[in-house]
């Protein structure tokens with residue numbers, strides 16, 4: 001323990017700078033905690049997921065001081081209705097309050113600014129490899145000590161306890177273009193045998209960009225082909241103008257949830273919805289609820 005006297009000891013070390021990690025750090029920072037966030041990527045990560053801000057997510061962002069005014073100023077596109085397609089049947093729902101489409105890097109920029117304004121330190125390019133308990137402290141990678149260490153490393157990390165075979169998988173991209181038969185200001189969801197217990201989707205995210213994707217839990221080996229066919233049905237066979245090429249990721253929605261030793265948030269706690277694939281709401285909510293109540 002003597003070595004700790006010569007090192008910086010943080011009140012809290014948050015593992016992972018995704019939505020959950022940044023939200024947790026921002027709230028702890030507001031409460032006056034000395035907080036360090038550790039992120040394996042060299043900067044804010046443009047993960048293949050999360051351009052859709054649902055009606056449930058908007059109030060969670062507001063808890064962090066990111067209101068609808070800030071979202072609109074950042075370029076978020078209001079989404080006022082959803083269309084669901086079940087074979088030949090179609091159902092339209094008008095939202096009472098707007099949802100938003102916003103490229104994930106912009107959302108991540110908003111979340112990082114809130115954290116940095118509250119004196120949180122973010123260390124990028126830092127892959128967490130080990131967390132040990134030493135007396136009253138947790139020690140990360142043998143040299144960083146925290147009174148609290150929080151796991152916000154997403155569905156798949158070295159600390160994961162659910163098997164990846166238990167996790168649903170999704171592929172999405174961002175495409176410039178004019179998809180056929182698609183409304184602006186609208187989420188579109190397509191259900192059917194090609195998508196098993198998941199669905200395909202397309203929605204606008206501003207500046208002529210569309211988020212397009214497919215996710216599934218029970219037919220994961222078919223997701224890539226289903227994605228390719230869906231993309232062609234929207235944009236035809238011409239070479240596509242990608243802002244971000246199709247990429248895949250697991251969704252933190254395990255049916256076999258397991259308790260972790262460290263407090264876990266968002267996808268790391270398998271809190272994403274198994275029925276909708278939505279996860280940012282739960283990442284923010286779990287992070288803010290935890291950070292507002294934890295005591296040193």
Ligand SMILES: Cc1cc2nc3c(=O)[nH]c(=O)nc-3n(C[C@H](O)[C@H](O)[C@H](O)COP(=O)(O)OP(=O)(O)OC[C@H]3O[C@@H](n4cnc5c(N)ncnc54)[C@H](O)[C@@H]3O)c2cc1C
Nearest residue numbers: 016018019020040049050052128153154170266267279280
């Ligand atoms: C294709 C797809 C589309 C989706 N679309 C939406 C959507 O439109 N709306 C929505 O609400 N949800 C969506 N989701 C779900 C949503 O993206 C996740 O639920 C959300 O990102 C979870 O946030 P998180 O902070 O818990 O985890 P993550 O976003 O996964 O963040 C974890 C962070 O931890 C870092 N990390 C991991 N391991 C280490 C390590 N060893 N050391 C340091 N850092 C590490 C990662 O690099 C990452 O930055 C989608 C998911 C998929 C797969």
